[in-house]
Amino acid sequence: MSDAAHTEMWEKLNLDISAHDGLLEVLGKFYGDIYLSQENRLKGMEYLDFVLSEVHGLRIKELQDAKATGKKIIGTFCVFVPEELTLAANAVHVGLCSGADAGTDEAEKLVPRNTCALIKSFIGFKLARLCPFTESCDLVVGETTCDGKKKAYEAFGKLVPMHVMEVPQTKTDDAKQLFKSEVLRYKAALEELTGVEITVENLRKSIAIVNEKRKALQRLSRLRAADPAPISGRDALLINQVSFYDDPVRFTQSINTLCDQIEERIAQGEGVVPSGTKRLLLSGCPMAVPNWKLPYVMESSNAVIVGEESCIGSRNIRDLVDESGDCMDEMLDALVDRYMKIDCACFTPNDERMVNVENMVSELKADGVVHYALSFCQPYAHEAIKLQNVLSEKGIPMLSVETGYSMEDVEQLKTRVEAFVEMLD
Amino acid sequence: MFAGIDIGSRSTELVLQKEGTVIHRAQLPTTFSPLEQCRKLLEGYSPECLVATGYGRELVKTLGLPYRVEAITEIKAHALGAHALFPDARTVLDIGGQDTKAISLNPKGGVLRFEMNDRCAAGTGKFLEYTANVFQISIEEFGAYALKGSNPPVINSMCTVFAETEATSLMAQGALPEDIALALHTSVVRRTSTMLKRVGLAFPLVFSGGVANNACIRKLLQEDCGEQGILCVAEEPDMCGAYGASLWAERCCS
Ligand code: SF4
Numbered sequence: 001m002s003d004a005a006h007t008e009m010w011e012k013l014n015l016d017i018s019a020h021d022g023l024l025e026v027l028g029k030f031y032g033d034i035y036l037s038q039e040n041r042l043k044g045m046e047y048l049d050f051v052l053s054e055v056h057g058l059r060i061k062e063l064q065d066a067k068a069t070g071k072k073i074i075g076t077f078c079v080f081v082p083e084e085l086t087l088a089a090n091a092v093h094v095g096l097c098s099g100a101d102a103g104t105d106e107a108e109k110l111v112p113r114n115t116c117a118l119i120k121s122f123i124g125f126k127l128a129r130l131c132p133f134t135e136s137c138d139l140v141v142g143e144t145t146c147d148g149k150k151k152a153y154e155a156f157g158k159l160v161p162m163h164v165m166e167v168p169q170t171k172t173d174d175a176k177q178l179f180k181s182e183v184l185r186y187k188a189a190l191e192e193l194t195g196v197e198i199t200v201e202n203l204r205k206s207i208a209i210v211n212e213k214r215k216a217l218q219r220l221s222r223l224r225a226a227d228p229a230p231i232s233g234r235d236a237l238l239i240n241q242v243s244f245y246d247d248p249v250r251f252t253q254s255i256n257t258l259c260d261q262i263e264e265r266i267a268q269g270e271g272v273v274p275s276g277t278k279r280l281l282l283s284g285c286p287m288a289v290p291n292w293k294l295p296y297v298m299e300s301s302n303a304v305i306v307g308e309e310s311c312i313g314s315r316n317i318r319d320l321v322d323e324s325g326d327c328m329d330e331m332l333d334a335l336v337d338r339y340m341k342i343d344c345a346c347f348t349p350n351d352e353r354m355v356n357v358e359n360m361v362s363e364l365k366a367d368g369v370v371h372y373a374l375s376f377c378q379p380y381a382h383e384a385i386k387l388q389n390v391l392s393e394k395g396i397p398m399l400s401v402e403t404g405y406s407m408e409d410v411e412q413l414k415t416r417v418e419a420f421v422e423m424l425d
Numbered sequence: 426m427f428a429g430i431d432i433g434s435r436s437t438e439l440v441l442q443k444e445g446t447v448i449h450r451a452q453l454p455t456t457f458s459p460l461e462q463c464r465k466l467l468e469g470y471s472p473e474c475l476v477a478t479g480y481g482r483e484l485v486k487t488l489g490l491p492y493r494v495e496a497i498t499e500i501k502a503h504a505l506g507a508h509a510l511f512p513d514a515r516t517v518l519d520i521g522g523q524d525t526k527a528i529s530l531n532p533k534g535g536v537l538r539f540e541m542n543d544r545c546a547a548g549t550g551k552f553l554e555y556t557a558n559v560f561q562i563s564i565e566e567f568g569a570y571a572l573k574g575s576n577p578p579v580i581n582s583m584c585t586v587f588a589e590t591e592a593t594s595l596m597a598q599g600a601l602p603e604d605i606a607l608a609l610h611t612s613v614v615r616r617t618s619t620m621l622k623r624v625g626l627a628f629p630l631v632f633s634g635g636v637a638n639n640a641c642i643r644k645l646l647q648e649d650c651g652e653q654g655i656l657c658v659a660e661e662p663d664m665c666g667a668y669g670a671s672l673w674a675e676r677c678c679s
Pocket residue numbers: 077078079080145146285286311315342344345346
């Protein structure tokens with residue numbers, strides 16, 4: 001696609017062209033510094049480089065083409081919105097990233113200053129007219145998870161067409177019933193928007209598509225148990241990030257190809273870092289594109305990241321939907337069961353997350369855990385304390401980090417992370 | 426001969442030692458050209474290995490020195506220094522010019538946990554330096570001056586700028602300047618004692634960094650720890666980081 005065609009498309013989406021050009025320039029530079037500078041990168045990452053370089057280009061073009069054929073675009077912010085239903089209604093499901101500061105001053109007119117960067121970012125991107133994904137959406141689906149998000153959706157709902165799903169805060173049977181009724185309500189909303197009836201057939205197909213995607217990502221995750229680490233944590237994070245907006249079938253295929261390469265690499269005993277490099281598990285809040293600061297700091301501190309215990313990571317891929325159901329009700333129950341296993345900190349008591357972190361540490365042979373909470377994120381800040389206690393009883397070292405998107409604290413973070421890595425010796 | 430250099434935000438220290446015995450120590454303000462200051466400190470010495478620490482630790486590698494240069498964090502450097510000076514030490518408190526660290530150590534001197542305050546001047550040497558201004562006395566005399574106080578009012582503000590304002594208005598209300606000075610010192614200790622508790626304070630506690638030269642802070646810290654709490658202060662507390670780094674230099678070469 002030519003530059004002019006890009007610009008024309010962005011103009012049609014009513015983006016602020018000069019601000020958007022600025023954003024792409026910064027993003028490109030950042031990507032170059034953090035990604036393209038890596039050594040021993042896997043060949044298959046070229047696909048990801050391409051997808052990222054065209055994230056606001058070809059992918060948006062694809063969305064516009066899909067829209068032209070009558071397809072609808074659904075934007076989401078949280079892994080609780082069942083992609084299976086979206087796909088069954090023949091719509092496109094995208095995650096809206098919110099990983100950079102933009103339009104913060106404007107956003108702070110709609111939400112309090114002590115709101116996490118992720119929330120400010122999605123509001124800021126909308127107000128500053130910077131995100132072609134948001135602008136392409138026919139419906140944005142929110143959810144009642146943390147207080148910050150659910151209150152922000154009240155304001156955000158005035159700017160975009162919104163549907164808010166009620167996500168319960170506990171995992172009792174009643175809570176599951178509630179979530180099921182919300183799944184039904186989302187199904188009805190989709191059917192109304194798209195005019196497509198969700199049937200046993202199309203739902204079965206879409207469950208399989210999403211399961212395949214999650215299986216490919218699970219395969220990638222398992223391969224990272226190898227020492228030396230066959231892929232950098234930054235690249236693995238990128239793959240997980242891209243999984244939220246790429247076409248699911250194409251994505252699954254390229255990740256499986258990449259995994260084939262990784263297997264060859266492991267067979268030859270090769271890796272991105274020397275064997276014995278300290279291995280870290282990154283755990284906590286979601287990291288949306290282009291929030292690569294902490295992973296970059298960690299991997300510049302003589303360490304490699306071997307797993308992401310996060311929504312852009314294990315929380316999104318750990319569980320599959322049971323495919324054995326053969327009537328609508330059973331299939332919806334299977335969806336509910338799968339989604340209600342998500343160990344988000346918005347739930348209480350959420351003890352399963354502690355167990356999941358421990359399991360990841362042992363499966364991926366991590367030497368320590370870096371817990372990441374976005375500043376002002378109550379749920380994850382609470383669980384950082386809880387996790388610190390749980391892990392220290394098991395003798396697993398953990399560093400708790402609180403930060404936002406700005407670069408001003410990079411040096412301080414570096415000192416903390418380096419000191420933590422030294423401590424693991 | 427092995428060298429350690431600690432490039433902090435305020436001052437830079439150099440220690441040269443062999444098998445733990447210090448041969449040379451020197452200190453210069455870091456200024457805006459830290460590399461220049463490092464060069465000055467190192468002039469005329471050629472150790473087998475130099476280990477840099479502190480916020481400028483990576484800079485030294487760009488000096489093109491004719492000997493091996495490595496870098497470690499100040500957490501590790503302080504832990505090494507404290508353990509060498511006081512082998513029983515279980516916790517380290519370092520209050521420097523612009524940051525504070527609390528480190529808990531295992532019996533072998535390895536780091537178990539640490540906390541750092543490096544984003545805000547509260548509870549650091551900068552806080553004392555800034556507030557000493559209100560009394561128009563130098564930072565070196567500030568501790569002795571505060572020791573004359575006996576009835577400190579409460580300073581509520583943790584923020585350096587607001588604390589200064591609070592001190593000024595207390596003065597206007599007629600509180601004794603010595604008492605206010607004591608209150609400011611108390612506020613630093615209060616702040617650090619929370620950090621110490623977070624890492625799990627155990628004794629002996631090694632107190633290092635430039636602020637360990639301040640007699641009033643030492644006294645208040647001892648009071649805070651209680652009579653049983655053993656507090657150790659090195660002879661030149663601001664050299665602990667550089668000394669630790671120099672020990673690591675020796676270990677790197679063996
Ligand atoms: S942390 Fe919780 S609320 Fe946030 S995206 Fe993940 S599941 Fe959703």
